[in-house]
Ligand code: FES
């Protein structure tokens with residue numbers, strides 16, 4: 001067993017976990033943050049994507065002990081002071097979700113992508129979300145949502 005201390009969504013957290021505990025299970029079962037979804041459990045679907053020091057990672061392929069001392073952002077950490085983030089509002093406005101199972105992974109992926117690519121082309125967006133699978137939407141509204149989120153972020157920054 002190992003003691004793991006880290007920052008999750010801006011809050012210091014600690015837990016004692018086995019060395020083999022996956023970050024996805026750590027977040028969901030040890031910290032109760034069930035917004036991170038687990039689909040394939042082998043790095044393919046992207047549903048479990050969280051931000052590790054701001055970069056998207058598959059939490060189902062990451063050991064909890066390996067992120068000790070680092071900062072993790074889950075979908076629960078995207079809204080600030082009860083206000084949805086620009087990326088969340090973009091997805092809500094453009095119907096970028098249906099059942100919502102894949103959505104936490106798309107939101108975290110898009111958040112990191114738009115931070116580094118504030119005015120993306122269609123091709124940029126398609127490539128950015130190509131590691132996330134959605135069984136419902138057909139992706140067109142997801143691409144629209146990311147573009148709308150870019151507009152909202154630009155408005156916030158202006
Ligand atoms: S559950 Fe992690 S990539 Fe599918």
Ligand code: FES
Pocket residue numbers: 096097098099100101102103133134135136137
């Ligand atoms: S909205 Fe259902 S899997 Fe994407």
